[in-house]
Amino acid sequence: MAVTLNVNGSAHEIDADPATPLLYVLRNDLALNGAKFGCGLGQCGSCTVIIDGEAVFSCVTPILLLEGREIVTVEGLGTIEEPGPMQAAFIEAQAAQCGYCIPGMMMQAQALLQKNPAADEGQIRAALEPNLCRCGTHSRILKAVLRAGELMQSAGMQPNEGRAG
Amino acid sequence: MRPGRLLLGVAALVVIAGGVFLALAWRPGIDPVEATERAEFDPEVVGRGAQLAAVGNCIACHTVPGSKAFAGGLPVPTPFGTIYSTNITPDPATGIGRWSEAAFQRAMREGVDREGNHLYPAFPYDHFTLVSEEDNSALYAYLMTREPVEATAPANDLPFPLNIRLVLAGWKLLYFDEGAFQPRSDQSEAWNRGAYLAEGLGHCGACHTPRNALGAEDRDRHFEGGEAEGWQAYAIDEISPAPIPWDAESLAFYLRDGWHEHHGVSRGPMAEVTGNLGLLPDADIDAIATYVASLMGEPSAERRQQAETLLERVVAGPGAIVPAAADSMDAPQPASGDRGAAIYASACATCHESGRSLPYGGLNFALSTAVYAPNPQNIVNVTLFGLPAADGEASSIMPGFAGVLSDEDVAELLAYMRDQFSDRPAWEGVAELVRATRTGEHKVSIRPSDGIERAPHNVGAED
Numbered sequence: 001m002a003v004t005l006n007v008n009g010s011a012h013e014i015d016a017d018p019a020t021p022l023l024y025v026l027r028n029d030l031a032l033n034g035a036k037f038g039c040g041l042g043q044c045g046s047c048t049v050i051i052d053g054e055a056v057f058s059c060v061t062p063i064l065l066l067e068g069r070e071i072v073t074v075e076g077l078g079t080i081e082e083p084g085p086m087q088a089a090f091i092e093a094q095a096a097q098c099g100y101c102i103p104g105m106m107m108q109a110q111a112l113l114q115k116n117p118a119a120d121e122g123q124i125r126a127a128l129e130p131n132l133c134r135c136g137t138h139s140r141i142l143k144a145v146l147r148a149g150e151l152m153q154s155a156g157m158q159p160n161e162g163r164a165g
Numbered sequence: 166m167r168p169g170r171l172l173l174g175v176a177a178l179v180v181i182a183g184g185v186f187l188a189l190a191w192r193p194g195i196d197p198v199e200a201t202e203r204a205e206f207d208p209e210v211v212g213r214g215a216q217l218a219a220v221g222n223c224i225a226c227h228t229v230p231g232s233k234a235f236a237g238g239l240p241v242p243t244p245f246g247t248i249y250s251t252n253i254t255p256d257p258a259t260g261i262g263r264w265s266e267a268a269f270q271r272a273m274r275e276g277v278d279r280e281g282n283h284l285y286p287a288f289p290y291d292h293f294t295l296v297s298e299e300d301n302s303a304l305y306a307y308l309m310t311r312e313p314v315e316a317t318a319p320a321n322d323l324p325f326p327l328n329i330r331l332v333l334a335g336w337k338l339l340y341f342d343e344g345a346f347q348p349r350s351d352q353s354e355a356w357n358r359g360a361y362l363a364e365g366l367g368h369c370g371a372c373h374t375p376r377n378a379l380g381a382e383d384r385d386r387h388f389e390g391g392e393a394e395g396w397q398a399y400a401i402d403e404i405s406p407a408p409i410p411w412d413a414e415s416l417a418f419y420l421r422d423g424w425h426e427h428h429g430v431s432r433g434p435m436a437e438v439t440g441n442l443g444l445l446p447d448a449d450i451d452a453i454a455t456y457v458a459s460l461m462g463e464p465s466a467e468r469r470q471q472a473e474t475l476l477e478r479v480v481a482g483p484g485a486i487v488p489a490a491a492d493s494m495d496a497p498q499p500a501s502g503d504r505g506a507a508i509y510a511s512a513c514a515t516c517h518e519s520g521r522s523l524p525y526g527g528l529n530f531a532l533s534t535a536v537y538a539p540n541p542q543n544i545v546n547v548t549l550f551g552l553p554a555a556d557g558e559a560s561s562i563m564p565g566f567a568g569v570l571s572d573e574d575v576a577e578l579l580a581y582m583r584d585q586f587s588d589r590p591a592w593e594g595v596a597e598l599v600r601a602t603r604t605g606e607h608k609v610s611i612r613p614s615d616g617i618e619r620a621p622h623n624v625g626a627e628d
Contacts, residue, residue, distance in 0.1 A: 019511040042564035054568035061569050062511030
């Protein structure tokens with residue numbers, strides 16, 4: 001069965017079993033390798049993407065639910081040349097150690113800041129709770145998300161401006 | 166007799182009846198005491214009080230999650246309006262610091278505060294009246310040795326005339342029987358101990374017994390299932406919808422550990438209950454389980470046979486090789502075009518048919534009381550909001566699917582699961598129920614299993 005997926009602003013025809021998890025399609029069909037396979041059970045957060053503004057675990061989300069919906073992955077937040085505010089803040093804070101959890105962290109944080117760019121530390125901690133980091137860079141991740149909020153507010157920037165196709 | 170005289174007679178009767186009611190309704194105040202006037206509490210008694218407070222689950226209502234223990238202020242939604250729990254710390258001005266033990270004993274036994282005001286039955290004195298004087302004494306010792314917290318609960322939000330506490334005297338006349346627990350001589354000591362704990366301080370019926378239009382428990386339908394904080398409290402008598410019948414052993418395990426391999430995990434308000442009961446000695450938990458199991462009764466031979474067949478089909482026997490997580494992708498192949506089946510295969514089966522036993526894998530839905538229940542509210546709650554994990558301790562966890570599943574999607578998924586995993590008729594109106602739950606029109610409390618002890622303040626039953 002073919003499903004049309006709108007990912008980072010582009011439409012893609014996908015021919016796959018409708019029960020296929022979105023994560024597999026992103027990584028295997030679209031070569032968008034930002035979202036990671038961690039647990040495959042929706043428990044670690046490394047596969048987090050944004051669907052219609054909500055952070056969602058792509059490993060437990062079948063593509064049949066996604067026709068006509070707007071999917072954004074970490075690749076949609078900016079490019080290497082022009083990183084978006086979330087990416088710029090993570091680079092500035094050097095928030096990655098091994099980096100496996102970071103795309104998921106960024107997408108979870110992005111979903112929060114799109115709703116509330118002035119989110120405080122408590123709200124950020126609560127929102128990032130489903131996302132696990134084994135290296136222990138939590139303090140820097142927190143710092144980065146707070147900084148991303150500042151960047152978004154000070155520039156009056158649309159949170160997902162600078163998105164790559 | 167002239168009409169005027171008749172009216173006068175009726176008026177006189179009304180006045181007399183009113184006077185009798187007031188005389189019955191009136192309760193005197195009990196003099197305040199200062200902390201310095203109180204004798205020292207025996208640490209052994211305080212310790213017993215801590216366990217009793219765990220049975221009573223006092224902390225669940227009298228604490229705002231993440232705030233100071235027992236300081237009150239939690240909104241308790243009722244069909245009549247919102248009641249805010251009171252501060253039961255020993256703060257003299259805003260808590261119960263000036264209550265003598267006699268005043269505390271009376272509140273538990275009669276539902277009257279120190280000043281003589283009637284209390285709303287959201288405070289389940291219809292159960293607490295059964296608590297022994299000795300146990301109340303220990304509870305008093307425990308509460309009076311907690312940290313005093315200055316905190317005043319918001320005023321209750323109740324319509325006239327329910328905001329007049331005198332009305333409660335009428336309610337009590339109709340529905341409240343004061344009186345100590347009467348053991349039954351034809352039952353074992355453990356059964357009686359369990360009945361005392363479950364019917365008294367444990368107030369199981371406050372959630373598990375349905376209530377009438379005036380908010381009183383319907384005693385003719387004891388333990389036939391009720392509602393709490395937007396969750397269904399299942400029937401825990403012989404009409405329990407559990408596909409595998411409970412027995413004393415499985416109940417005790419569940420109450421102590423918060424999960425059972427053939428029944429799943431406790432969640433919603435029950436997670437707080439099992440979290441607290443873990444502090445009890447095994448003998449008390451076993452006693453509660455003995456009592457509740459006896460009310461559930463022995464399952465019929467037919468029901469037992471069905472359960473055995475089900476378990477054989479679902480549960481890997483001892484020594485069976487548990488498939489690795491990767492094998493879980495061998496999800497059941499959905500019939501083409503069955504949207505509910507396809508959602509199930511991708512979103513649910515990876516955990517719920519992983520072959521890993523509880524508490525590390527999800528419960529196989531063939532064993533799930535939620536799927537067999539007459540009302541789908543609980544499975545709607547969990548599908549939308551998941552089971553948030555506890556902080557820094559082993560706990561159940563499940564992601565919520567509110568972000569991706571539409572109301573119709575959830576309805577189709579649940580219709581598939583009901584049909585696939587239970588022998589019960591289809592649920593009606595699921596999409597509408599999902600909509601009301603998602604929008605908050607139907608209010609549901611969603612808390613992790615350590616909800617009350619939540620960081621950052623980290624207060625709790627051990628606080």
